[in-house]
Each structure stands twice: as C-alpha cells, then as structure tokens.
Amino acid sequence: TQLLEQSPQFLSIQEGENLTVYCNSSSVFSSLQWYRQEPGEGPVLLVTVVTGGEVKKLKRLTFQFGDARKDSSLHITAAQPGDTGLYLCAGRHAGGTSYGKLTFGQGTILTVHP
Amino acid sequence: NAGVTQTPKFRILKIGQSMTLQCTQDMNHNYMYWYRQDPGMGLKLIYYSVGAGITDKGEVPNGYNVSRSTTEDFPLRLELAAPSQTSVYFCASSPRLSSYEQYFGPGTRLTVT
Numbered sequence: 001t002q003l004l005e006q007s008p009q010f011l012s013i014q015e016g017e018n019l020t021v022y023c024n025s026s027s028v029f030s031s032l033q034w035y036r037q038e039p040g041e042g043p044v045l046l047v048t049v050v051t052g053g054e055v056k057k058l059k060r061l062t063f064q065f066g067d068a069r070k071d072s073s074l075h076i077t078a079a080q081p082g083d084t085g086l087y088l089c090a091g092r093h094a095g096g097t098s099y100g101k102l103t104f105g106q107g108t109i110l111t112v113h114p
Numbered sequence: 115n116a117g118v119t120q121t122p123k124f125r126i127l128k129i130g131q132s133m134t135l136q137c138t139q140d141m142n143h144n145y146m147y148w149y150r151q152d153p154g155m156g157l158k159l160i161y162y163s164v165g166a167g168i169t170d171k172g173e174v175p176n177g178y179n180v181s182r183s184t185t186e187d188f189p190l191r192l193e194l195a196a197p198s199q200t201s202v203y204f205c206a207s208s209p210r211l212s213s214y215e216q217y218f219g220p221g222t223r224l225t226v227t
Contacts, residue, residue, distance in 0.1 A: 009154065031214055042118075042204050042218025043157070050214075088156055092214065100145055100208050101172065102216065104156030 003027070004091050006105030013079055014113050021074040021087055021108045029091035032065050032072040033102070037086040079112045086110075116140050118219035120205050126225045127195040135190040135222050137205030145208040146188040147216065148172070148180065150201040157204060163188055195226045 005024045013019055023032065031050045035043035047056050049065035049072060056063045060083075062075040072089055086109050090102040121136045139146065144165045149157035159172030163182040177199060179191040188207075192199060202223050206216040 004156070006156070033214060041220055042206070044218070045215045048214040090156075100216070101147075101159060101162060102157075104149075104158070106154065106156045 004089055004103050004105040006089055006108055008108060009106060010109050010111075012111045012113070015080055016078050017112075019076050019079055019110070021089075021110075022071070023073070023089035023091075023105050024071045025091060026070065027091070028069050028094065029103075030069075030094040031092040032069070033090045033092065034063055034072070034074055035088040035090060037088060037107075043088055076110075079110075081112045081114050084110055084112050118205055118207055118217050120203075120219035120222050122222060123220065124223045126227065127192075129195060129197065129226060131195050132191070132193050133195065133224075135192075135203055135205075135224070137188045137190065137219060138186050139188075139205075139207040139217070139219075140186065141207060141209065141217065142185060143207035143209045143217070144185065145210070146182065147206045147208075148178075148188070148190045149204045149206065150174065150199075151204060151221075152201050160190065160203075192224075197226050200224060200226045 033048045034046045037043040047063045052067045052069045054065045060077045064073050086107050088107045089105040093101045118139045147162045148160040151157045158174045161180040163169045169180050202221045204221045205219045208216045
C-alpha cells in the first residue's frame with residue numbers, strides 16, 4: 001500500500017502570511033497532484049507535477065515535486081481569505097495496470113483570517 | 115455543462131438497510147471511480163471502472179458493490195448498511211489513462227444510524 005503523509009493537518013494564519021504544506025511518502029509516484037476542496041463540493045485539481053524536481057507556479061501558489069518523486073510541497077505567498085479550504089495531495093500510481101488510481105493524503109484544512 | 119452528477123446529496127439509513135448511490139457523467143469518460151472521505155481523512159478508493167462492463171476493487175471495497183452497464187453511469191450499492199459506512203462519497207471520472215485530471219462530483223453525505 002502506498003501512503004501519503006500530509007502535514008500539517010490544520011493551519012490557521014492571518015492574511016498576508018506565507019505557508020507551506022508538505023506531502024511525503026516512502027513510495028515513488030508517477031505524478032503528484034494537488035486538489036482544493038470547498039465545503040459541500042468535490043475536490044478540484046490545482047496542478048499536476050510529473051518530473052522529479054519540477055516547480056510549477058499558479059499565481060501566489062508554488063508547487064514542487066521532490067527529486068525522487070516521493071514528496072511534494074505547496075507554498076502560498078501572502079495568503080488571502082479566499083485561499084481558505086481543504087488542500088489535498090494525491091499521488092498517481094505508476095504502471096500500466098494502475099488505471100490512473102490515486103492515493104490521497106489526509107488533507108490540510110487552511111483558514112486565513114482577515 | 116453538467117460534468118459529474120451524484121444523487122442523492124444527503125441520505126440517512128438505518129443499520130441493515132440497502133441503497134444505491136447514483137453517479138452519472140456526460141463527458142464520455144471511460145474511467146470512473148468511487149471514493150469515500152471520512153472526517154480528517156483523505157479520499158480512499160472503493161471501486162473503479164475502466165469502461166462499460168469492467169470494474170475492479172480499490173483500497174476499501176468491503177460492504178460495497180458496483181456495476182457499469184453504460185459509459186455514463188457508475189452506481190455504488192450498499193447492501194447491508196453499517197455505521198462504519200457513514201461518510202461522504204465522491205464519484206469521479208477521467209477521459210483516458212494518460213489524463214492526469216479526475217473530475218469529481220459534488221458528493222453524497224451518508225449517515226447510518
């Protein structure tokens with residue numbers, strides 16, 4: 001079983017602060033995805049990182065895939081109340097028989113106070 | 115532009131009752147997935163399907179059954195509901211194996227008492 005450990009589980013910060021969420025595993029994934037989920041809705045994909053060491057930026061969000069493709073991080077600069085939500089990392093299993101199956105981390109509940 | 119739809123949105127079941135959670139997608143996606151999400155936990159894969167007539171177990175299949183008679187529909191069946199099945203259930207779809215994105219429905223919140 002491939003596990004993804006996500007930390008921290010809860011994060012409560014003030015508007016304008018920076019934060020980093022971590023996603024770690026002992027297993028190698030073919031790709032790593034980050035989703036954001038609003039209350040009462042399903043997760044929505046933010047980004048996919050595929051190559052070891054890859055860095056992607058989405059406005060104030062920076063995503064990084066570890067060199068060994070076992071870990072990833074999400075960094076938010078100058079957080080805003082609109083960033084509040086549940087952030088999930090998900091690793092895609094490698095191999096032709098994986099059929100795109102994902103293993104999800106436990107999630108990070110982010111609250112940004114005005 | 116409906117995407118992935120799920121019904122019902124909420125349901126309360128008594129222990130031992132049965133029900134079917136409906137999932138329909140209008141994007142002609144081959145791959146479909148059922149997940150459950152417990153409080154403070156990520157999503158766990160229950161069952162998945164790679165096309166009509168083809169299904170397979172995920173990480174937590176016990177107590178559930180699925181069928182896939184059409185490309186559009188992927189219902190999840192609970193035969194004998196147990197309190198441990200209280201959870202939020204999400205259906206997702208993906209167009210092809212090489213596609214990274216899974217499109218999620220809004221979820222069904224199920225309580226078993």
